Amino acid sequence: MNSTANRIDESASGVYIISATPFTDDGALDLDSTDSLVDFYLDKGVSGMTILGMMGEAPKLTDEESRLFTQRVLRRVAGRVPVIVGVSHAAHQQVERMARMSMDLGAAGVMLAPTPGLRTDDQVYGYYASVIRLLGPDVPVCLQDFPQSTGTWTSVEVVNRLVDEFAQVVMFKHEDLPGLKKLSQIRRQGEPAGRRRLSILVGNGGLFLPQEMLRGADGAMTGFAYPEMLVQVCALFAQGKPNEAEDLFDLYLPLLRHEFQYGIGLALRKETLRRRGAIRSAYVRRPGPVLDATDLAELQRLTDRLEARLAQRAASAELVKAA
Numbered sequence: 001m002n003s004t005a006n007r008i009d010e011s012a013s014g015v016y017i018i019s020a021t022p023f024t025d026d027g028a029l030d031l032d033s034t035d036s037l038v039d040f041y042l043d044k045g046v047s048g049m050t051i052l053g054m055m056g057e058a059p060k061l062t063d064e065e066s067r068l069f070t071q072r073v074l075r076r077v078a079g080r081v082p083v084i085v086g087v088s089h090a091a092h093q094q095v096e097r098m099a100r101m102s103m104d105l106g107a108a109g110v111m112l113a114p115t116p117g118l119r120t121d122d123q124v125y126g127y128y129a130s131v132i133r134l135l136g137p138d139v140p141v142c143l144q145d146f147p148q149s150t151g152t153w154t155s156v157e158v159v160n161r162l163v164d165e166f167a168q169v170v171m172f173k174h175e176d177l178p179g180l181k182k183l184s185q186i187r188r189q190g191e192p193a194g195r196r197r198l199s200i201l202v203g204n205g206g207l208f209l210p211q212e213m214l215r216g217a218d219g220a221m222t223g224f225a226y227p228e229m230l231v232q233v234c235a236l237f238a239q240g241k242p243n244e245a246e247d248l249f250d251l252y253l254p255l256l257r258h259e260f261q262y263g264i265g266l267a268l269r270k271e272t273l274r275r276r277g278a279i280r281s282a283y284v285r286r287p288g289p290v291l292d293a294t295d296l297a298e299l300q301r302l303t304d305r306l307e308a309r310l311a312q313r314a315a316s317a318e319l320v321k322a323a
Contacts, residue, residue: 006079006082006106006108007082007108007109007140008048008082008084008108008109008140008142008170008171008199009140009170009199010170010171010196010197010198010199011197011199012047012048012082012170012171012199012201012218012219013047013199013201013218013219013234013238014046014047014048014218014219014231014234014235015045015046015047015048015219015220015221015227015230015231015234016046016047016048016049016050016082016084016201016219016220016221017041017044017046017048017049017050017221017222017223017227017230018050018053018055018056018203018221018222018223019037019038019041019049019050019051019053019056019073019223020037020055020056020057020223020266020269020270020273020279021034021051021052021056021057021058021061021069022034022037022279022280022281023281023283023284023285024280024281024283025281025283026283027283027285027286029061029065029068029069030279030280030281031068031069031072032280033278033279033280033281034069034072034073034076035072035076036277036278036279036280037273037278037279038073038076038077039076040273040276040277040278041227041278042077042080042081044227044228044231045227045228045231046081046227046231047081047082047219047231048081048082048083048084048108049073049077049081049082049083049084050083050084050085050086050111050142050221051069051070051073051083051084051085051086052066052069052070052085052086052087053086053111053144053223054086054088054113054146054149055223055265055266055269056086056223057266057284057285057288058086058088060285060288066098067101070085070101070102070105070107071105074105074106074107079106082108082109083106083107083108084107084108084109084110084111084142084171085098085099085102085107085109085110085111086110086111086112086113086144087099087102087110087111087112088111088112088113088115088144089115090115090116092130092131092134095112095131095134095135096131096134096135098110099135099139103138103139108140109139109140109141109142109170109171110135110139110140110141110142111141111142111144111173112128112131112132112141112142112143112144113143113144113145113146113149113150113152114127114128114150114152114154115127115150115152116150116151116152117151117152118152119152121155121157121158124152124153124154124155124158125158125161125162128143128158128162129162129165129166132162132166132168132169135168136168137166137167137168138168139168140168140170140171141166141168141169141170141171142170142171142172142173142201142221143159143162143169143171143172143173144173144175145159145172145173145174145175145176145179146173146175146176146203147176147177148175148176148177148262153176154176156182156185156186156189159172159186159198160186160189160190160195163190163195163196163198164195164196167196169198170198170199171198171199171200171201172186172198172199172200172201173201173202173203173221174186174200174201174202174203174212174217175202175203175204177204180208180211180212180215183200183202183212183215183216183217184215184216186198186200187200187215187216199218200216200217200218201217201218201219201220201221202217202219202220202221202222203220203221203222204222204260205222205223205224205256205259205260205265206220206222206224206229206230206256207256207257207260209230209233209234209249210233210237210242210245210246210249213233213234213237213242213245214237214242219234220234223269224252224256224259224269225259225268225269225272225273225276226252226255226272226306229248229249229251229252229256232245232248233245233246233248233249236248251306251309251310251313252306254302254305254306255302255303255306258298258299258302259272263289264289264291264295266284266288266289267282267284267288267289267290267291267295268291268295268299270282270283270284271291271296271299272299272303275303
């Protein structure tokens, strides 16, 4: 298992980009585009990466493809930032196998969502506790709270209990919707109540990032195709400049909102990444969304408008600097 030096802990902050999984036009895993995508994310200044998440099409990969992709990403990252690997699965044995493989290859931790169909706090706690005990204290865990996808809701009480009982639970991916109140409750019942701190990174495409940062989030864990915006916004909040952060965020909001659409968002994200040169193909494995000519033209119009606004902002900044 890898060294503890590169593992995630409660201090994790910034942007842990949710990586897409690149495929060729015929649906094969594209390892060359994996390299270029890693380079793209690192060039945009991300603090970390998360692979094999739900938007990374993890359920559509074979075990061997998951291993090859994880190995390729970790090799390309080469320790420059922490990499978290999604290991969610209905079978405990599969979670353990993926977690062991990922940590042996150099992962910084694993992300785990509750299995679908859990209905009570005791069931959710029981699932998490049994898996965390199986993985052991040397595997840092990010709890993924995404009930819109899993159908399982994790209460603040369950989160607190897991934090109290398992030191390896160091991060919480906040993706409940609506969930701003939940974020505030976790923070109020955390350190102020004498509880160990928990890193909180937020998802949902970054759609609510300014509000979440103001409520105590440490950063974002999502996959918006303009990761530099997420990085810059989080940095401005860290510098105590919330108004500047939100002004920048607002420039990207129309495209961010468009990419957030359920059912088609992944296809839009991958097409944008393709247009930006990060990957060679925007292919989404079947079953999955396919963009038509109208979708493509619509995306082009939104990105053109964004680029024009960014150019105007840069020109205004130059005028101020020259004055």
